[in-house]
Amino acid sequence: MTGSITIAESPLVRVVLARADDALILGHRVSEWCGHAPILEEDIALANLALDLIGQARSLYALAAEAEGAGRDEDQFAYLRDERAYRNLLLVEQPNGDFAVTIVRHLLFSLFIDAWWRAAAKHAEARLAAIAAKAEKESAYHVRHAAEWLIRLGDGTAESHARAQAALDLLWPYTGEMFETDASGVGPDPAGIRDGWDAALADILAQATLTRPRDGWMQSGGRAGRHSEHLGPLLAELQYLQRVHPGASW
Amino acid sequence: MSDLRQRAWDAAATVVDPEIPVLTIADLGVLREVTLSAEGVEVAITPTYSGCPAMGVIALDVERALAAAGIAGHVRTVLSPAWTTDWMSEDGRRKLLDYGIAPPAKTASRRALFGEDRVACPRCASLATERLAEFGSTSCKSLWRCTACREPFDHFRCH
Numbered sequence: 001m002t003g004s005i006t007i008a009e010s011p012l013v014r015v016v017l018a019r020a021d022d023a024l025i026l027g028h029r030v031s032e033w034c035g036h037a038p039i040l041e042e043d044i045a046l047a048n049l050a051l052d053l054i055g056q057a058r059s060l061y062a063l064a065a066e067a068e069g070a071g072r073d074e075d076q077f078a079y080l081r082d083e084r085a086y087r088n089l090l091l092v093e094q095p096n097g098d099f100a101v102t103i104v105r106h107l108l109f110s111l112f113i114d115a116w117w118r119a120a121a122k123h124a125e126a127r128l129a130a131i132a133a134k135a136e137k138e139s140a141y142h143v144r145h146a147a148e149w150l151i152r153l154g155d156g157t158a159e160s161h162a163r164a165q166a167a168l169d170l171l172w173p174y175t176g177e178m179f180e181t182d183a184s185g186v187g188p189d190p191a192g193i194r195d196g197w198d199a200a201l202a203d204i205l206a207q208a209t210l211t212r213p214r215d216g217w218m219q220s221g222g223r224a225g226r227h228s229e230h231l232g233p234l235l236a237e238l239q240y241l242q243r244v245h246p247g248a249s250w
Numbered sequence: 251m252s253d254l255r256q257r258a259w260d261a262a263a264t265v266v267d268p269e270i271p272v273l274t275i276a277d278l279g280v281l282r283e284v285t286l287s288a289e290g291v292e293v294a295i296t297p298t299y300s301g302c303p304a305m306g307v308i309a310l311d312v313e314r315a316l317a318a319a320g321i322a323g324h325v326r327t328v329l330s331p332a333w334t335t336d337w338m339s340e341d342g343r344r345k346l347l348d349y350g351i352a353p354p355a356k357t358a359s360r361r362a363l364f365g366e367d368r369v370a371c372p373r374c375a376s377l378a379t380e381r382l383a384e385f386g387s388t389s390c391k392s393l394w395r396c397t398a399c400r401e402p403f404d405h406f407r408c409h
Contacts, residue, residue: 041383041393048385055301059329130330134300137332137409145384 005072005080011184012067012125014087017077018223019113019128020060021088024078025231026109027053028238029096038099045145049106052138059131066127079242083232084225091174093222093231100153100160100167107146107204108171111197112178112190114139119188128187147204154208161209168205169213176218254321258291259284261319265311268304269388272349275308279337282328291316291323296333298409299389335409347372352394352405369405371396381405 007013031050037043061074092109096102117136121129153164179194205212221227241248262284263276275281275295282294293312297305309325316323335354338346343353352372369379376398386393391404 041385044387045383045385048389051301051303051389052299053301055297055299059300130332131300134297134329134332138300141384141407148384 003080004082004085005076007064007077007081007085008068008070010067012128012186013064015182015184015186016060016064016067016128018087020057020064020077021086022092022109022113023053023060024057024238025086025088025234026092026106027051027057028234029092029094030102030106032096033102046102049142049145052135052142056131056135056138059134063127063131075242079239083227083235086225086227086231086235087223088227088231089174089177090219090222090228091171091177093228093234094171094174095230097167097170098163100163101170103146103149103153104164104167104171106142107150108175108201109178110139110142110146111200112193114143115193115196115200116188116190119193124187132187143200150204150210151208154205154210164208165210168210172213172215173217173219176215177220177222180220180223252286254291255284255286257319258293258316258321258323261315261321262293262312265308265315268307268311269390270346270349270351272345273342275312277339277342277345279333279339279342280308289324291321292326293323294326294328296328298333302389333409335406338406346406350403351391352403354406354408369394371399371401372403373401374399379403 007017009017027050030046030053033043033046034050035043037046057078058074061077064077065072065074089109091105094101094105114136117132117139120132121136123129124132150164153160155161179190179197181191182189202212219228259281262281263274265275265281267273267275267278267280278298280295280298282296285292285294293316295305295308295312305327309327312325313323336356338354346353350372352369355369368377369381370377371379371394374396376396378397379394380397381392381394382402383393386404390407390409392407393402394405395402
């Protein structure tokens with residue numbers, strides 16, 4: 001491995017990279033909880049969630065590499081692309097914050113990706129559909145886990161309720177980006193799953209006694225490589241070893 | 251099945267899951283098929299979970315088992331169709347129970363994923379059990395406890 005790489009992005013590569021980068025970046029964020037979660041069981045749960053996401057990212061990068069056809073592998077996709085080449089949502093790169101922020105971020109994203117995977121398992125490019133069929137079983141558990149926590153936090157003490165509502169308000173402007181139209185036809189158009197997402201979320205928020213924030217101006221740009229200030233430091237940590245010791249393995 | 255394919259299958263089928271060493275990859279349904287090509291024997295395995303860290307070890311162990319049987323071959327990982335706990339053999343379920351892990355419910359439909367509120371204790375068979383944590387010591391297990399015999403136990407999650 002040498003310096004940064006630039007990927008030739010066909011429509012298939014672009015869609016797969018968006019999914020892969022979401023999974024890797026959120027997986028990395030969640031893994032930051034390892035050893036710091038509020039209780040031991042949750043520490044293990046978060047590590048498992050991160051593992052699912054990073055596992056999905058590996059399959060997706062392998063597919064992106066195969067689709068690009070330039071002889072690269074999944075590690076090069078993860079470690080040698082610069083920040084502007086990352087296609088993930090701004091939502092998933094946001095810092096962990098308190099536990100409520102982590103749970104709200106996970107629920108907002110998981111509800112979206114679970115619906116997308118289920119649709120993609122039926123209507124996507126064949127290799128992407130195979131990954132989707134596997135990932136949707138995992139994302140279903142992610143939705144359940146995050147929803148159980150959000151209901152417990154929202155319908156808990158005054159403090160946990162306030163923090164859960166604050167987390168929801170903080171992250172809401174990042175939800176619009178998930179549903180931006182993708183007309184490539186490689187996989188389902190995310191715009192088409194917004195209604196289902198809204199309905200599922202409304203049900204969970206009602207149980208959690210939380211208020212859905214009003215839709216206002218939405219953040220955007222992650223899919224085009226315009227990221228918040230939080231992705232750079234994350235990538236610096238993630239890529240450090242391969243950048244300093246190119247090709248290192250053990 | 252040709253003689254070579256059968257021998258390769260038999261060799262690969264001896265490989266155990268490093269996380270649950272009472273189960274072979276054949277018991278688990280992780281071993282999918284053995285095919286012959288110009289480059290030799292190809293053994294297809296499928297991950298239980300996308301991020302299962304045991305896959306690397308399993309692939310190496312399969313190659314080692316093939317080599318020990320004098321067979322030149324390699325391992326290929328396949329994702330489709332996606333692995334399900336329904337592929338676990340009856341023998342595998344029994345071994346899991348004997349090992350102290352409650353086996354997964356049958357028919358891993360999406361509904362069944364969320365219907366596992368009655369899991370029998372692998373030690374005393376009581377149904378007076380409760381889930382402690384959705385995610386246990388590995389991705390494929392959740393943590394439970396029995397309120398009858400007071401023992402905690404792992405449950406192989408329906409998938």
